[in-house]
Amino acid sequence: MAAAAARLLLLLAVALPAAAEIKTESFREDPRPSILFEKFGFSKTGAVRIVISGAAVSSSFARADPKQLGFFILSDESMFQAVYESQARPPPEKRAEAAGGGPDEPDVSGCVLSSPYVKTLFTFHDMEGGHYNKSFPVTHPDEYSLYFANCAPEALVTMKVRTEMYNANPDGSKDYLSVGQAPVPAIYGFFAFFYAAFLAAWGYLTLTRDRVSAHQIHHLMSGLLVARLLYCLSAAEDQHYIRVTGTPHGWDVAFYLFQLVKGVVLFAVIVLVGTGWSFLKPVLQDREKKVLMVVIPLQVMANIAAAVIGETGPFMQGWVTWNQILLFVDVACCCAVLFPVVWSMRSLRETSKTDGKAAQTLSKLTLFRQFYIVVIGYLYFTRIVVYALKTIANYQFRWVSILAEEVATLAFYLFMFYTFRPAERNKYFSLDDDEEEAAEMVLREEEFEL
Known part of the structure; x- marks a missing residue:
């Protein structure tokens, strides 16, 4: 025994x-x-x-x-x-x-x-x-x-x-929904409505008001919002039909499909934004392309593992192994997407010594530092804190972990989309002479500390 x-x-x-x-x-x-x-x-x-x-x-x-x-x-x-x-x-x-x-x-x-x-x-x-x-x-x-x-x-x-x-x-x-899952359909439905409004506002910026300033990365970010909206809709329908009938009536296929799409697009956007592609430089370097070539297949593998786990259950032989694969792949993706941001910060620091535009360089460096910190915080929260909530929360409040993950994701999207929004005069790239002199002093201090 x-x-x-x-x-x-x-x-x-x-x-x-x-x-x-x-x-x-x-x-x-x-x-x-x-x-x-x-x-x-x-x-x-x-x-x-x-x-x-x-x-x-x-x-x-x-x-x-x-x-x-x-x-x-x-x-x-x-x-x-x-x-x-x-x-x-x-x-x-x-x-x-x-x-x-x-x-x-x-x-x-x-x-x-x-x-x-x-x-x-x-x-x-x-x-x-x-x-x-x-x-x-x-x-x-x-x-x-x-x-x-x-x-x-x-x-x-x-x-x-x-x-x-x-x-x-x-x-x-x-x-057929567990007590702790009862509010889940409503949670996903609420966020689907919010993402629809988010997408409408973003579309107004990129296609109408600031259409001239919009870059390719902004249109890819629009695709990310569409994927997230469809994911929330399919998740809400999936959970609703499970509650009523015990089976998802095919919505599980849509759920896993949009989960795959939003995962791939999210990590691709993080990598591309982290490299400054489209709004800072027109092409990617070879090492940045390699990161994308690694992250996208890993995300596909992670979503296949998630589908196997979700559709079979723990009674399947090898279920524990699939869980381990999912964990490993997810951690690998989270680590890989941080490299482009670090490379961008290093490149900006080196550029600051030669281009004579210290204020603009410092502002860009500050921007990418903020993005780097927020990405780490988001990945840490959704991978560790949310999992902890799933495991330690009373079974009646398991929905809290889903709500926390969705709130964190929405906050991350709002930060990323607002920071890298299309604008004719972006505060990070249009600075006056006084700011230029102050930035040069800050950069000298940083070089001295290093």
Whole structure:
């Protein structure tokens, strides 16, 4: 039981709280001692429904004990207690010998299904002809994880499983969104409306008022707003249909598509803005092109990993590996996009010594320093702080992490779009003689400090 419980703890640690929908999955000769299906926040009217068909067990032993295979739910708090109990329990061989049996005899008492800290729903002993169909009420509100446990030695399990986890509404309808996900459709809908207004204002600047000052980068930034708007719309529809029907009705395809597009375009915009392309220089250097050639494929890989994780769930073999790939790729992208900004600041510092326009150079340098700091802050917040909110927040307030991420993203967009907006006389590039002299003194002081 110790190894199985430790595996449960690992799966619980990497499992992200997600909206539970109706899931159907087939397993063929699966040897895993434990399989995490879903995490879900229940109200006092929650329920779990499990439908099993074609269940069969093969084992090198004469016959696997059906009481050692079954489904159970477990809260996060009880998980740690179950793991502690498993570590304190002697190995199965010792328990069997102490009970007077042989070391090869199955030990039902050592299975996680017999732990007092889990709520066992049913075992294979309760099935008839390899089939099972039943709903189980969850009357104590909390966030639970649904697991399948296989404690039979060397047993291989074949079955088709359909799971439903939901809360019942007062009118008797089913709400397939976890308690902590309930406000999510409204959150995405609100930000979709805000991005539509943002896009209208930006379009007025780039296509009408300051059309002459607009550069190619500004039109690419318009594309970023369009991608973000479509992402929020598809996310809102995806979550709405999951809430009502348990399935996204195809909106998940749009969601992953626009998630890919907005991710690729965002990192491309950060790289291009960081290099000063289009509004400071017309072409990219080879090293800057290489950054784009690295970041864009990495973003495609990250979004493929996100789609696999979102559409399959933790019951898929290799799910933990996909999570690790997603984390690695995302960190690599975040590091790569910082290099162009650093290169721009270094180039501006070197230029300040020769071009005779110290004030303009200093202002540009200040601009890129601010952008560098804001990019780091945004990436840090959305990758670390938001993840921390997902893991430590009470299950009823998991929506707070999504709201925090969207607010941070909108604030970052507002800063970037306002700072690099098209303008005929930009304060960073049009300065008077007094500012020029003051800037020269500042640059001399910086060179002296270095």
